[in-house]
Amino acid sequence: MGQSAENKARAERNLSNQSKLFVPEPQFRPGDTPDYSHISIPTNHSPNRPDPLCDAHDTVEHALKLIRVLRFNGETEGEWKPDLSADKMREGLRHMMRTRAMDERMFTMQRQGKMSFYMKSTGEEAVSVGHAMALRDDDMTFPTYRQQGILIARGASMKEMMCQVLSNSGDPLDGKSIPVLYSFKKHGFFSISGNLATQLIQGVGWAMAEAYKNTDGIASVFTGEGATAEGDFHYALNFASTYRAPCIINVVNNQWAISSFQGIAAGRGETFAARGTGYGLATLRVDGNDMLAVYAATKWAAERARNGGGATIIEHYTYRKEGHSTSDDPSKYRPENEGDVWPFGDPVERLKNHLIHIEEWTQEKHDALAEELKKEVRETFKAAEAMGSVANSTQLPDNTMFEQVYETEPDHLLRQREMFKGEIG
Amino acid sequence: MGQSAENKARAERNLSNQSKLFVPEPQFRPGDTPDYSHISIPTNHSPNRPDPLCDAHDTVEHALKLIRVLRFNGETEGEWKPDLSADKMREGLRHMMRTRAMDERMFTMQRQGKMSFYMKSTGEEAVSVGHAMALRDDDMTFPTYRQQGILIARGASMKEMMCQVLSNSGDPLDGKSIPVLYSFKKHGFFSISGNLATQLIQGVGWAMAEAYKNTDGIASVFTGEGATAEGDFHYALNFASTYRAPCIINVVNNQWAISSFQGIAAGRGETFAARGTGYGLATLRVDGNDMLAVYAATKWAAERARNGGGATIIEHYTYRKEGHSTSDDPSKYRPENEGDVWPFGDPVERLKNHLIHIEEWTQEKHDALAEELKKEVRETFKAAEAMGSVANSTQLPDNTMFEQVYETEPDHLLRQREMFKGEIG
Amino acid sequence: MAKMSMIEAIRDAMDVKMTEDRDVLVFGEDVGYFGGVFRCTAGLQEKHGLHRCFDTPISEGGIVGIAIGMAANGLRPVAEIQFADYIYPAYDQIASEASRLRYRSNGDFTAPLTIRTPVGGGIYGGTTHSQSPEALFTHISGLKTVIPSNPYDAKGLLISAIEDNDPVLFLEPKRLYNGPFDGDHQKPSVGWKSHELGEVPEGHYTVPLAKARKITEGNDLTILAYGTMVWVAEAVVKNMGISADVLDLRSLLPLDLDAIVESVKKTGRCVIIHEATRTSGFGGELSALVQEHCFYYLEAPIQRVTGWDTPYPHAQEWAFFPGQKRLTRAVKTIMKAA
Amino acid sequence: MAKMSMIEAIRDAMDVKMTEDRDVLVFGEDVGYFGGVFRCTAGLQEKHGLHRCFDTPISEGGIVGIAIGMAANGLRPVAEIQFADYIYPAYDQIASEASRLRYRSNGDFTAPLTIRTPVGGGIYGGTTHSQSPEALFTHISGLKTVIPSNPYDAKGLLISAIEDNDPVLFLEPKRLYNGPFDGDHQKPSVGWKSHELGEVPEGHYTVPLAKARKITEGNDLTILAYGTMVWVAEAVVKNMGISADVLDLRSLLPLDLDAIVESVKKTGRCVIIHEATRTSGFGGELSALVQEHCFYYLEAPIQRVTGWDTPYPHAQEWAFFPGQKRLTRAVKTIMKAA
Ligand SMILES: Cc1ncc(C[n+]2csc(CCOP(=O)(O)OP(=O)(O)O)c2C)c(N)n1
Numbered sequence A, B: 001m002g003q004s005a006e007n008k009a010r011a012e013r014n015l016s017n018q019s020k021l022f023v024p025e026p027q028f029r030p031g032d033t034p035d036y037s038h039i040s041i042p043t044n045h046s047p048n049r050p051d052p053l054c055d056a057h058d059t060v061e062h063a064l065k066l067i068r069v070l071r072f073n074g075e076t077e078g079e080w081k082p083d084l085s086a087d088k089m090r091e092g093l094r095h096m097m098r099t100r101a102m103d104e105r106m107f108t109m110q111r112q113g114k115m116s117f118y119m120k121s122t123g124e125e126a127v128s129v130g131h132a133m134a135l136r137d138d139d140m141t142f143p144t145y146r147q148q149g150i151l152i153a154r155g156a157s158m159k160e161m162m163c164q165v166l167s168n169s170g171d172p173l174d175g176k177s178i179p180v181l182y183s184f185k186k187h188g189f190f191s192i193s194g195n196l197a198t199q200l201i202q203g204v205g206w207a208m209a210e211a212y213k214n215t216d217g218i219a220s221v222f223t224g225e226g227a228t229a230e231g232d233f234h235y236a237l238n239f240a241s242t243y244r245a246p247c248i249i250n251v252v253n254n255q256w257a258i259s260s261f262q263g264i265a266a267g268r269g270e271t272f273a274a275r276g277t278g279y280g281l282a283t284l285r286v287d288g289n290d291m292l293a294v295y296a297a298t299k300w301a302a303e304r305a306r307n308g309g310g311a312t313i314i315e316h317y318t319y320r321k322e323g324h325s326t327s328d329d330p331s332k333y334r335p336e337n338e339g340d341v342w343p344f345g346d347p348v349e350r351l352k353n354h355l356i357h358i359e360e361w362t363q364e365k366h367d368a369l370a371e372e373l374k375k376e377v378r379e380t381f382k383a384a385e386a387m388g389s390v391a392n393s394t395q396l397p398d399n400t401m402f403e404q405v406y407e408t409e410p411d412h413l414l415r416q417r418e419m420f421k422g423e424i425g
Numbered sequence C, D: 001m002a003k004m005s006m007i008e009a010i011r012d013a014m015d016v017k018m019t020e021d022r023d024v025l026v027f028g029e030d031v032g033y034f035g036g037v038f039r040c041t042a043g044l045q046e047k048h049g050l051h052r053c054f055d056t057p058i059s060e061g062g063i064v065g066i067a068i069g070m071a072a073n074g075l076r077p078v079a080e081i082q083f084a085d086y087i088y089p090a091y092d093q094i095a096s097e098a099s100r101l102r103y104r105s106n107g108d109f110t111a112p113l114t115i116r117t118p119v120g121g122g123i124y125g126g127t128t129h130s131q132s133p134e135a136l137f138t139h140i141s142g143l144k145t146v147i148p149s150n151p152y153d154a155k156g157l158l159i160s161a162i163e164d165n166d167p168v169l170f171l172e173p174k175r176l177y178n179g180p181f182d183g184d185h186q187k188p189s190v191g192w193k194s195h196e197l198g199e200v201p202e203g204h205y206t207v208p209l210a211k212a213r214k215i216t217e218g219n220d221l222t223i224l225a226y227g228t229m230v231w232v233a234e235a236v237v238k239n240m241g242i243s244a245d246v247l248d249l250r251s252l253l254p255l256d257l258d259a260i261v262e263s264v265k266k267t268g269r270c271v272i273i274h275e276a277t278r279t280s281g282f283g284g285e286l287s288a289l290v291q292e293h294c295f296y297y298l299e300a301p302i303q304r305v306t307g308w309d310t311p312y313p314h315a316q317e318w319a320f321f322p323g324q325k326r327l328t329r330a331v332k333t334i335m336k337a338a
C-alpha cells in the first residue's frame, strides 16, 4: 500500500467506528444484578475417580467437569469422598476459620495504618487448607500470596506471620519483603515472589531434584487463573510433562485477576484444567469451596506424583470474595453482591454444615470456636505489634538492607555500607 | 534437614547412581537401524472435514489424527481433497522443485565459502508452498527460516533472495542480517527474527490489527515444533483465543530441533496440534509431506479466520531431511538413513506421482523441469554473485551499518559515524 | 490551561491522541473498564470504545508482542506494563524485537509503539514495586527511553512518544503521579494543582524527545537528574542556597548531551543522581560522557548519588531512597574538593 | 599439565565437578547426546549418565526456572543458554528470581546455580549470534558476572562459579573458544595448544571470582579489558611498543576495583575496551569508577573503545568489531593528551 492509500485508509477508519476486534467482557458490571443460574451445579456431583496411575488421557473429561463431595444440604456424595475422620475435618474447619480470622484482623489493622499492605484469602480457604492437609508436611509448596492457609494448616507461628506483615523486629525476613510474601522453608513453604507465575517452573525444578535425589518428595505449585497467561505457566506444564516431574500444578480460579474477569485469561478455553490436556498431563477440576473435594483431588494427584505417574494440573474453581488487596476497591468493576450470590457457597459454611449434619459439630461449638480464634488473633497481634510496625517504628536496623544480597558482602557493598553510615551521621 | 544430615544425604547420592529423573530419548541414534513401522499410516486417510465455522470443540479429534489427501500410489482420497486444477497442482510442484533447487545450490555455494551460512527446507517444501497457495497473497505470513517456499510461491525474485544470502550490494537488507533471515513486506513475508518463536505473538497482534481495521486480511504464523516450548507460543495461543484473532498458527513438526528429537518439546503430549485444545482453538493435524492436504487444511483455517471464526492451530507433520543448517552434522545424533525410511515419503515425489497418475504429468517432463530449474538457479546465482559475496567483497559500504537503527540518526550515532570515519582513515 | 496531576496529564495525552488518530489503541493489565491500577486510563474505554482501550491477559511478553504486530501493521499501540518491575517477561520482545525490527528488515517493517510503565519507589512497594530499570533499556540500540518529572512534560513527551516512528519506553515515576516529591516523606504531600508545572495546556502539544530542561540555573555546580530525583535536587539546591544548574534530562536515549556539556563546562562540577541501583546504572554512562567531553573543565570528581546495590527493601525504604541527605553530602564533598 | 582449548577447559571444569559432586547437573538446548552446538558438553552425558547431562526444551526461561528450583533444593545446576543473544526470555528468571531469592527470603532459600552462555562476535553471526549483554547483568544485585579470556581461567573460574553459593552468569567469548584472537581476522588463526594459557592443570583448581589478572605490565597507560578484547589490547600494546598495564578483569561483578585503581594511579591514563554497544555498556561503569577513585591522578580523559550503538551487523562485522585500529587510535589520542 502506498503512502496516500494508507492515509486514505486511516482517514476512513477515523470516520467509521466499525471494528471486528473482539474483546471479551464479564457478564455483570457494577449496577447489574448478577445471575449465575446458568452455572450448572450437577446434583450427582462429580466425574468418576480413576486410578491415580491411570493414563493422563483418562482424565480429559475431568478437566471439563467438577469434582465435588459436599452437597449444600450437608450430605456427601460420590466416588471422591475422602476417608477423613471427624477429628481431621474439625481440624480443617479450624484451620480455615483461623485463616479467615487472621485475614479479617490484618485487613482492619492495615486500614489503621499498622502495615503498608495486606491480601486476604476470604472465600478461598478450602483450597489452601484442604490442599495442605492432603500433602505431607515436607512436600514443598510454591504458593502465591493467597495461600496463607497452607502455613496455618502446617502449624506455622501466627505471630511470626504477623511480624512479617508488620515488617518488624520479629519478621524472619528482616523487613526486606512486602507483607504476605512469606518464606518458611521449615514449613515447606517456598519464598513467595512478587512476580506472578515465576515460581511455577521453579517448583517443577524442585520436583525434578526430588526425582533426581531419588526421594519420594513432591512439589506443589500455585497460580491464580489470571497469571496462567505468563510464559512460566507454559514452561511449567511443558517441563513437568517432558521430565515427568513429581508435582502438582494448581490453578486457583477465583474468577478475578484484580479487575479482569477470568475470561480475559481463559479466552475461548473451556476451563483452566483443560490447558493441561495438550501436554499429556492429568487434569482435574474441583469445586474449590468444598474442602473435602480439594482434599480428595490433592490426595489423588499427590499419590500419582509420588508413585512416578508425573504431574497433575488441578483447577480449583472458587471465588475471590473480597478486594484483590488492601489497595483495591472491587465495587469499581463488579457488582457489590456478586460474592454473595456466587452459587458455590462459602467453604467454611459448607464444611460446618456437613459436620453438623453428621452430628460431629454444633452451631454453638462453631460460634465458640470463632470467638476463641478471634481472641487468639487479637492477642497474637498485640504481641507481634509490640515488636514494631510501620505505624511508628519497625524496630529494624536499617543496615540489614545490605545483608543477604550475597552470601558474603562484596567490597562494593561494604563501601556503600560505609557511605550510608556517613549519611545517617 | 540440618547441615550434617544434608551432607550425609549428599554422600549417599554420590555413592549410588540411582535416580528417578526421567529424561526422554529418541528411538534411534547413530548406529541403529530406524524402524518406523509403528507409525500407522491410516488407509482411509483422514478425519472428516467439518464446517470451517464449527465449534472449536468439534476439531478435538483432528488434533490427534492426520489429514491426508495423497495416497502413495498416486490416488487421492477423503473429504479434504481440495478443488485444485491440474495447472495449479503443476504450479505447486514447480514451486516445490524450485525451492529445492535453490536450497541445493545455496548449500553447495556455502560449502565453497560464498556465504557465511545457509538453511535448507528439503523435505518440507509442501508445507510452505501448499500453505502459501491456499492464502491470499496479501495475507501476512510470519515465517521461520524454513519457509522460503512461501517466497518462491509468491513470486519473489530469486535473485534478490540470493543477494540476501550473499549479503551483497543487491541485498535489500544491506547485509545487516545473516543469510535466510529475509524480509519481504511486498510479498506478505514478515522480517524473520533470529530469535525463535518471538514472531508468533507478533503475528497475532498483526491479525488483531486487521480485525480492528475491519479488513478481511489474516495473518499466518510459523514455528518449528522445538520452539513451541518458548513462552511466545503460549502467548500466541492465549491472545489468539481471547481476542479471536483472525490467524493461523502453524507448528512445523519436522521431528528435530537441531539435535533434539521432538519428544523433548512434546513431553507426554500426544501431538502439537493438541496444544491448542485447552485454549479453545480449532486444531488440525496434517500430513506435511502431502501438498494437497496442507493446501486443504490451510484453506479451511483461512476461511475460518476470515469469516470471524478465530484462530486455528495446524500441526504440519513432516521430517527435516537434512542438517539443521550448514553448521550442523546430523549424523552425529541420528541414523544416517532415517530420512530415507521416514514413512511419509517425499513431498515432491508424492505430488508428482499423483499428477502422473491422473495423466497430467510425465517423468520426462519432470526431469526436464528439474533440469530447467537447475539451470535457472545456476544462472541466477551467477548474476547475484556478481554483486558481491563474503568470499571476496560484499560490495556493501560499511557505514550502512549506522542506518535504520532509528528513523533519523540521533546525535550519538552521528558522532560514532565520525569516529568510524576517522578509524578507516 | 488546566490544572492536572501527572496521572491526568498522561491520561489526557492518550485521550488527545485517541481522539485525533484512530490508529492509537491503549491496552494492558486492568487498563480497560477499571482504568488501570494507577487510574491512568480511567474513562478511556468508556469514551473511545471497548476495542480501543482494553484489558489484556497477565502476560507482559504477550502485551508487547501484540503491540509490535499491530505497530508493524500500521497502528500506534500504547501498551501499559503495570509496574516496571514486571517488564522483564517482555524484555525479549522489547530488546530483540521492537528495537530491532527496523534494523534487521532495513526499514521494511517498523514498530512505532509506546510502552508506558511506572517506576521508582517511595510507596512502600518493596523489591517488586519500586524498581528503576532504565539502564537496562538505555543499552538497547533502536529503543528510546523517556522519563518525565511533571505533568506538563508528561503529556507533551507522551504525545511525542506516540507520534514517534520508533519504539519508545515511557517511564512514569509513580511517586510523582499526584505531586512533586522532594524525598522528605514526613512532610505533608502537595499536589500538582498547586505547582506551576501542573499547568497543562488542553489539546495537542509536544515536548521534544531529546531535550533536557533546566530546572534551576547557577554557576557552581551541575546536577543531572531525572524522574523523582529532579525534585530532590531542586530541594537540595534551594535548602543549601547554592548556585546550581539542575538539569532534568527527560530523555535518556537519545540524550541531550549538548545541554549537559554546556552546563558542566560552565560549572566545572557535576553530581549525578538516580534512584536506581548504583553499579551499571545510567549514572555510569552519564559520568563517562561528562568526563569524556568536559575533562579539562572538571574541578572535582564527578559524584554519583544513587540507590544502593541491593534490591529495594520494604521496611528500609527511606534508607535506600537517595534523598536530600545523600545528595547534600555529595554536594558538600564536591564543593569542598579542589 | 594438559594442553586444552577453551572448549575443552570448560568441559573439563564440568567433568571435574560432576565427578566430585553428584549434585552437579548440566543441561540446556542440545547439550545432552550431541554435546552442545559448541561441543562444550561433549561426552558428559555418556560419562555421567542421561539424568545428569541432558537436553531441554527450547525455553530459556524454563531452563533457568528449573535450575533455580533445583538449586534451592540442594543441587548445583549448570545451565547452558545456547547463545547470549537468546538469554532474554530468561531475563525475568535471572533478574527477578535467581538474583533475588536469597534477599527476599532473607537467606531462607538460595540459588547456587551457574548459567553458561557464549558471547561476542567474530564468527559472522549477525545481530542474533554476536551480542555481549554483560551490562544488562552487572546492574543486577545478587548476581555475579564472570568472563574468562583463556582456557586456564575458564576452567578455574567455572569451578569457582559452580562452587559459589550465589547465582553466577558465566560468559564465554565464543571467538576465543579455539584460540586467542587479536581482532585481525585475516591472519591465520592460532590454537590454544600453542599458547601458554592453554596449559591447564588436570583435576580441581580454582581461580577466584573477584580478581583481575595483569596480562602485560607497564607505566604509561592502563587498558581495562575482558573477554576477546584482552587479546586485542595485548596485540596493540605489543605492536605499538608502549609500556602499559593490560588488566583482564575476568570478573565484572564483583569487580577487582583495587587492581584497577592501583594501576591507574600509577599510569595516569586509562583506556577501557569492550565489544558491547557503547551507551550504557559496562565501560560506562568502569569509567565512572576510575574517575571517582583516580580523579587527581588522571592526565587525560578516560577513553572508551567499544562496539557501536547499533545491532551487530552481519556483512559489516569487522567495521563494528572494536579491533586494533580503533584501540590504537584511542591509545594515540590518550598518549598525546596533556
Ligand atoms: C509479572 C507480574 N505482572 C503483573 C503483576 C501485578 N499483579 C499482581 S496480582 C495480579 C492479578 C493476579 O490475578 P490471579 O492470577 O487471578 O490471582 P488472584 O489475585 O486472583 O489470586 C496482578 C496483575 C505482578 N505481580 N507480576
Ligand SMILES: Cc1ncc(C[n+]2csc(CCOP(=O)(O)OP(=O)(O)O)c2C)c(N)n1
Residues within 6 Å of the ligand: B144, B146, B194, B195, B196, B223, B224, B225, B226, B227, B228, B252, B254, B256, B257, B258, B320, B324, D029, D058, D082, D086, D089
Ligand atoms: C530463543 C532462541 N533460542 C535458541 C535458538 C537457537 N536455535 C536456532 S534453531 C533451533 C532449533 C529449532 O528447532 P525447531 O523449532 O524444531 O525448528 P526447525 O529448525 O526444526 O525448523 C535452536 C535451538 C534461537 N535461535 N532462539
Ligand SMILES: [Mg+2]
Residues within 6 Å of the ligand: A224, A225, A226, A252, A253, A254, A255, A256, A257, A258, A320
Ligand atoms: Mg484470580
Ligand SMILES: [Mg+2]
Residues within 6 Å of the ligand: B224, B225, B226, B252, B253, B254, B255, B256, B257, B258, B320
Ligand atoms: Mg523442528
